Amino acid sequence: MADFDPTTHPHRRVNPLTGEHVLVSPHRTKRPWLGQTEPPQQSDLPEYDPKCYLCPGNTRAGGQANEKYEHTMVFENDYAAVLPPPGPAAPPAPHPLLTTEPVEGGCDVLCFHPRHDLTLARLGQADIIRIIDEWSNVYKKRGTQQGINYVQIFENKGAMMGCSNPHPHGQVWSLSAVPSLPATELANLKKYSRSTPPSDAPKGPLGRSCLLCDYVHFEVGVARDEGRVVVQNDHWVALVPWWAIWPFEIMLLPYKRHIPSIVHLTQAEKSAFAEILSQVTIRYDNLFSCSFAYSMGIHQRPTPPASDAIPEDQDEDNVAHLHLHFAPPLLRSASVRKFLVGFELMAEPQRDLTPEQAAARLRILPDVHYLNVQK
């Protein structure tokens, strides 16, 4: 019998952050695609759109006028998914299986840049640093508010990912509860740190091992030739994780030391973060020569450490290791996406190319944006 070949033989891999499996069926990309194709992403946007509710000076749905901002702008979402505390207590559950937990908090929108037609992939280093600073500000402001126990920074990019306005922006939802997925990740990080003897990778608080430090140390070190790394700089690496679900999923994380959140970054680490964000989003656009759709989320400490906190390395909440997930749907071209439906929704995620194949395709792409080359 032939030896096991991950590019031929279907197999499952485990995501140690969530405990979930992914079914890898690499031979499946060969099938013809007769299904839905996506409309092309609009690429001829004006620099300013008088009808855009995020452009400087324009009026939003709620009636307020935007500042004539020059860099970034933050405002509270007019249609927030959660409302500010205090709210009423929940009624008693009508049955032990039917529990209600009130959630409070706030939702912010963060405009990345005044120009309507730009995206992260087309912004310069200085502009991206301003966005990171703004993320830190919101994380600090919201994360220290009474009753807030979790801050989720994310971006939906592209109509395909439910984004209702192409103006470059992201969101921040701050909640009284730690949501399911980060709660699971944090529990698994904590379990790992308590049960796994430290390796020669950087360590988390209390000198214990960190799942993500261990993983990334392996990927940029001995596993370098296995080819999941897409791009790497002095402090950060972008890789297609071993357990990736989306065709060109990327995880972005610092690899030189254990870093619990964006407020823990040094200036050099922040610059390197801006640089790699640019390199990842440029490569994404270059893959199919389009404005590449994705959802992106930052996972880190649920909220920043309090000012009177116990020493950093004694604080078990610091088991979190800062990382970003990029979940992009496109599979074969600018118009053919992967649908995570039927089997994926009812049984388990399934992917059609190996993470190593995806990383190889992203790695060889130029790091200059295709629109800047054509000029």
Place this chain on the structure above:
Amino acid sequence: MADFDPTTHPHRRVNPLTGEHVLVSPHRTKRPWLGQTEPPQQSDLPEYDPKCYLCPGNTRAGGQANEKYEHTMVFENDYAAVLPPPGPAAPPAPHPLLTTEPVEGGCDVLCFHPRHDLTLARLGQADIIRIIDEWSNVYKKRGTQQGINYVQIFENKGAMMGCSNPHPHGQVWSLSAVPSLPATELANLKKYSRSTPPSDAPKGPLGRSCLLCDYVHFEVGVARDEGRVVVQNDHWVALVPWWAIWPFEIMLLPYKRHIPSIVHLTQAEKSAFAEILSQVTIRYDNLFSCSFAYSMGIHQRPTPPASDAIPEDQDEDNVAHLHLHFAPPLLRSASVRKFLVGFELMAEPQRDLTPEQAAARLRILPDVHYLNVQK
């Protein structure tokens, strides 16, 4: 302070089958939608399409010709996600966090009807019973094959849900591994049955309580007026579960006795199953007067009981209680869907109307298909 009102106050509910939360933000439907709209579902399909690889007598991608079938047709997928056993053993893991588990099995396609232009919503009782019989046949055939430990029956309906051919059909993926989601459901059913004292609801094997029997007994009984039931007949009920994620998600299940799988259905229960499948899919089409897209999956015993099995009520594998999940994306109209993206992918599913509101809208719809009324 106002009393807690689930249609006003954001809150979280727990899905006891998975342990996951959903964030309910009912006030959010008020926001204007400026994002992507879906193309209309094609409604002028021919009864026979010479280019369709599922129509009777036509040739498939793999080169084989379809029978001139009159009712249902089953064939092995030409682009299966898993391959038949035996496959090679996996290589040793390069790192404890990076494990590979080979998966083997087979993927079948099940055509529901020879007519290219019909769907479950437009088939009669006799035709739907034939589909249920075919599901049972495949479940029995695949589920008793050497090395198969799980059979997943599902349907992707509509281009929006990644279905590449409108000809009415579903799929069956049979695997050597129990996938993540059903494994979690089964573990939770088992845990519940061992730890929860029996109520006056029907009971599972060993006279123990069953999570779904308890839940559905409550919904069709004392909670009747809370309004999550959409339609009910002598043996089955369709309801929007307390923990629904998708806007008009439905769970379909038998409520009169504990039933581990489709092979355990009596004739009367099978007829009632066909009837309720018709009623649910008709209501779905009637909601926005369109061919309603969804993913549907059957959850039950991973494989049918072996012929030399221990007595039914002694078999702990019978903790499974047969149920179907319908995951439909449309939210506001035939062209405006809910995107489960950013926050949902990175943190936790979020919904914009309460399950009770969704059920109320589905409940009042006529049970005659809108296309049959217009004639």
